[in-house]
Amino acid sequence: MSVTPALSVLDLVPVRSGQTSAQAITASLSLAERADALGYRRYWFAEHHNMPAVASTTPPVLVAAAAGRTRSIRLGSGGVMLPNHSPLVVAEQFAALEAIAPGRIDLGLGRAPGSDPVITQLLRQSGTTSDVERFPDHVRDIASLVSAEGATVRFTSGGTYDVHATPAASGVPEVWLLGSSDYSAQLAASLGLPYVFANHFSGEGLDRALGLYRDQFQPSATLDAPRTFLTANAVVADTEAEAVERMLPQARMMARLRGNRPLTALETVEQAAAAEATDQLAAPLLDALHRRWFVGTGHDVRARLAAFATEHGVDEVMIAPVAASYDAEPLDAPVGRIRTLELLAG
Numbered sequence: 355m356s357v358t359p360a361l362s363v364l365d366l367v368p369v370r371s372g373q374t375s376a377q378a379i380t381a382s383l384s385l386a387e388r389a390d391a392l393g394y395r396r397y398w399f400a401e402h403h404n405m406p407a408v409a410s411t412t413p414p415v416l417v418a419a420a421a422g423r424t425r426s427i428r429l430g431s432g433g434v435m436l437p438n439h440s441p442l443v444v445a446e447q448f449a450a451l452e453a454i455a456p457g458r459i460d461l462g463l464g465r466a467p468g469s470d471p472v473i474t475q476l477l478r479q480s481g482t483t484s485d486v487e488r489f490p491d492h493v494r495d496i497a498s499l500v501s502a503e504g505a506t507v508r509f510t511s512g513g514t515y516d517v518h519a520t521p522a523a524s525g526v527p528e529v530w531l532l533g534s535s536d537y538s539a540q541l542a543a544s545l546g547l548p549y550v551f552a553n554h555f556s557g558e559g560l561d562r563a564l565g566l567y568r569d570q571f572q573p574s575a576t577l578d579a580p581r582t583f584l585t586a587n588a589v590v591a592d593t594e595a596e597a598v599e600r601m602l603p604q605a606r607m608m609a610r611l612r613g614n615r616p617l618t619a620l621e622t623v624e625q626a627a628a629a630e631a632t633d634q635l636a637a638p639l640l641d642a643l644h645r646r647w648f649v650g651t652g653h654d655v656r657a658r659l660a661a662f663a664t665e666h667g668v669d670e671v672m673i674a675p676v677a678a679s680y681d682a683e684p685l686d687a688p689v690g691r692i693r694t695l696e697l698l699a700g
Contacts, residue, residue, distance in 0.1 A: 359663035362396040362672040367409035381688040390424040392699040398432030407620040414447040421455040430460025433532040441492040445499035448527045449519035459527040539563040546574025548581040583670035588648040589677045590694040602626040603678035605636040652697030
């Protein structure tokens with residue numbers, strides 16, 4: 355029997371055609387407020403750079419803004435792409451967020467660049483953060499730095515130096531490791547960290563990654579057993595036909611990404627339908643995405659999410675609500691995404 359999973363939200367802060375970054379962020383913050391009111395478990399912001407359709411470049415800033423607009427939902431990063439940043443700076447940012455919203459902060463860490471090679475080089479110009487091979491060490495460093503005890507630097511010449519992400523921590527953000535590969539699953543297992551597989555991105559290798567994580571898990575001071583949930587794209591509407599219409603702009607965006615085509619702001623439903631009638635950009639992907647994404651009415655998608663959670667042995671699913679907007683809908687209100695959350699909440 356399927357058990358209804360807890361629901362959470364992953365937000366890339368989509369930017370639609372004709373919309374400013376300010377309007378996109380206003381829309382996402384209203385979505386966070388609604389998720390909080392509906393009882394969603396957590397709300398995470400992704401990190402992506404230099405993409406016309408994505409405004410989630412700085413998760414800590416967005417988390418801070420959302421903290422001022424919500425009361426009980428957990429807030430975090432899904433995730434901070436750690437090789438782009440100094441571990442100490444990340445630790446300081448999330449220690450400050452934990453002080454702003456005590457007991458509500460998640461620090462999801464990822465290893466991917468979150469952009470193209472040019473932007474990755476710009477992000478890593480300092481040189482000290484670009485050693486991807488040191489990713490496991492940097493994860494350990496952050497976990498120590500955000501703790502009340504802090505971390506200790508040991509000099510080769512002798513002596514030590516104490517470092518704290520915040521002077522007097524009364525709480526600690528919960529650290530999660532994110533990924534879509536065997537590497538991330540095995541690293542999370544070896545460090546005894548909770549793990550999230552990025553199923554919303556491709557879904558390839560899901561069963562293997564979860565198996566490796568669960569089989570190789572080593573208990574840690576903060577976690578005594580494997581803990582994981584999954585992400586999934588969702589478009590939910592009052593009718594199946596509307597859900598399918600609201601899915602098309604995101605499907606066309608995925609086709610651009612996979613085909614290395616120039617990226618654009620997210621099309622509206624009407625723009626996508628008109629363009630697809632001419633270029634058939636998403637046609638080769640549509641059937642596969644429709645099967646893998648959760649698209650439909652509230653009743654049908656809730657049932658599918660419950661079966662999905664049961665199949666993979668998780669009690670939580672984090673949805674990326676990717677419902678696009680119609681031309682007439684306000685630029686600063688995510689009507690379709692809000693309706694997705696409302697219908698899934700039941």
